[in-house]
Amino acid sequence: MRGFKQFMTRGNLVELGVAVIIGTAFAAVVKAFTDILLDIVGKVGGQPDFSRVSVAGLSLGPFLSALFAFVLTGFVLYFFVVLPFNKLTAAREEKEPAVAASTEELLTEIRDLLRDRSLPPPQDGGPT
Incomplete structure (x- = not known):
């Protein structure tokens, strides 16, 4: 029973539930707008049935x-939701x-540059 309680109270599950509810409400808005566009198409070019x-x-x-309703819904979503977003x-x-480098990162970079400048070059060209 404890495992089920942990599963039900996880943050992801709550977020998913909220997303489904909002998505359902948003689908009703999109359908209403699509119906308006279908009415306009019906008045201009005859009933799209x-x-x-x-x-x-x-x-x-x-x-x-x-298929016609799907394409019209996709059109509405793309031009009225996706593009503005x-x-x-x-x-x-x-x-x-742009995020500036932290003090620690800058000091590390300066240290590495100074260390590289202070090392003598190898004499025989190979590792010592």
Whole structure:
């Protein structure tokens, strides 16, 4: 029982649960926006309903409707979520200054340079 309690209270599991809930809510927002775009497409070019399409007796309509909704959803996600997020991330990275070396790293580098300068060159060209 203790192992189950540890499993359930791990941080990753809680984060995953929160991500699933937020993802589900976000999916509803994306679906609503996609429905708006489908309505616009329907008003401009006729209702985008492929349910009656069939080829050689095979009903391809539901597949084509799902494919159209998938492509439109991907389009919405890419242009309204991914691109703005990438631009925001790039702008944030540009604003962050380069991290300066610590005092310890600088002193180690100076010590190594001084040691290399103070060593006499080998006389016979080989190891001694």
